[in-house]
Amino acid sequence: MSTAVEKVNGREKGSVDPVAQAEADAIRARSFAESEAARIKAEGEAEAAKITAKEEAEKQRLANERARLKLEKDQAAHDRHMAEQQRKASEERAAKDRAERKDAAEAQQEADRASEQQRSEAYWKWGARGIYAVGLIIAAPVQFLHFWDPERPFLIAAPALLEGLALVLAFGAAWAVAHKRDVAPYRAGIMLGALIAAAINLYGGMSDERIGFNAGLIGAIASLGGPLVLMAYEHGIAQKADGIPSYRERRAAEKAEKAAAKERERAKAEKRAVEEKSAAERLDQKRRAEVEQERRDADRQRRHPDVWEVAESLRSARGEAVVTEAIWSEAWYIVTGSKRVGYTTEIEATARAAQARMKTVTEMPILGALSQVDSQRPPSPKKAPDAPDGRRNNGGTPPRRTPGDTPPLSPVARRQAALERTQNSEPRKEAQP
Secondary structure, eight states: OOOOOOEETTEETTOOOHHHHHHHHHHHHHHHHHHHHHHHHHHHHHHHHHHHHHHHHHHHHHHHHHHHHHHHHHHHHHHHHHHHHHHHHHHHHHHHHHHHHHHHHHHHHHHHHHHHHHHHHHHHHHHHHHHHHHHHHHHHHHHHHHHOOTTOGGGGGHHHHHHHHHHHHHHHHHHHHHTTOOOHHHHHHHHHHHHHHHHHHHHHHHHOTTTOHHHHHHHHHHHHHHHHHHHHHHHHHHHHHHTOOOHHHHHHHHHHHHHHHHHHHHHHHHHHHHHHHHHHHHHHHHHHHHHHHHHHHHHHHHHOHHHHHHHHHHHHHHTOSSOOHHHHHHHHHHHHOOSSTTOOHHHHHHHHHHHHHHHHHHHSOOOGGGOHHHHTSOOOOOOOTTOOOTTGGGTTOOOOOOTTSSOOOOHHHHHHHHHHHHHHHHHHHHHOO
16 A cells, blocks of 8 residues: 655645745845846956956057157257257357468468568568668779878778768667667768768769769769668668558558548437437427417316316425326316216216116016017918908808917017016006005
8 A cells, every 4th residue: 555645844745835935036036136246247347347458558558659759759859959059060160160261361361461571571671781782882982092092091991981881870770770769860870971971972073083973973872872772771670660650551540530530420410410300309299298288278277167276276285387187187086076087976977877777778678569479479460351251161160279289489488478467467466455
């Protein structure tokens, strides 16, 4: 005989406990919800991580891009700076090269000038000495023949004395030039010795047949020419040593001085003309200001005598020559009480009343044909008295109106209509007892 189990835990087999079933369903729902929430949270976190990673990557890319742009900008600025420095350095080198070439050219010109001066001075020096030697060679034999006397042989030394006198004095003149001493006595001695020698040679040529007039004359010229040329050379050396300008230098300096004087005179004339023009303009402005002040004073005295008396009192007390604008403003404020010159109590009252009327007109509502409420509804066309009734087609019954068949009013029109209704209802309320 088989045994069948019909109850389990006090319940019939096959029956379900609704509470347990509900709890199980709640547990399953909660587990599903928690798992779904965890999944959604994980997906959200993963998505947020992706978004964060993208944002960080974008930020890093932008930072790298900004760093690259900044580096390129700094590099470009550095390149410009280096190019500018190189340009300035090249310009400085070019300017330095030009200055060096100019200095070298000036130095070469100075050296060439100095060399030319030395060469010409050497030619002049040895030429003068050569002329003196030639003159001595010509004049000495003439004097030897003139002074030769067998009974008095010592006179043979007279030519050496006469010709040597000028030569020694020329040496003395050279010493005076070198030591910056007065050279005039030596030159006087040279000329005296040369004249004596020339006179003796000329006398010898005229009195002695052995010499002859021609030899005496050329001897006299030689006695004078040699010392004169040597003295002229020493004179130039003395002027150079003393720093005395030459005739050409003096003429150039005079021309430069005349040009500078003309320029100074022209500048003075221009300055004088400018000063005269400025003085004339100042005088004209002063006259116009005086005329304007007189006109202003006369007009103020005529039209505002009460303010004028106060202004004159202030002017006299302060020692001013005329009624200035500051004095007139103060006098106007004392008399009228207004800080704005020209405003009186009547003008101020009129202005304020006009401003109040303008404010009332600009802020009041618009009524009548120009009202915004009426402008929202187009005017109905008027029919002629004998026009047929338009409602005959539907048996004379007016059409039925439904909501929405008329366009709504604008918000501004609604407010205007409400304002008008309020204004129209206020008189009726006041009329009630």
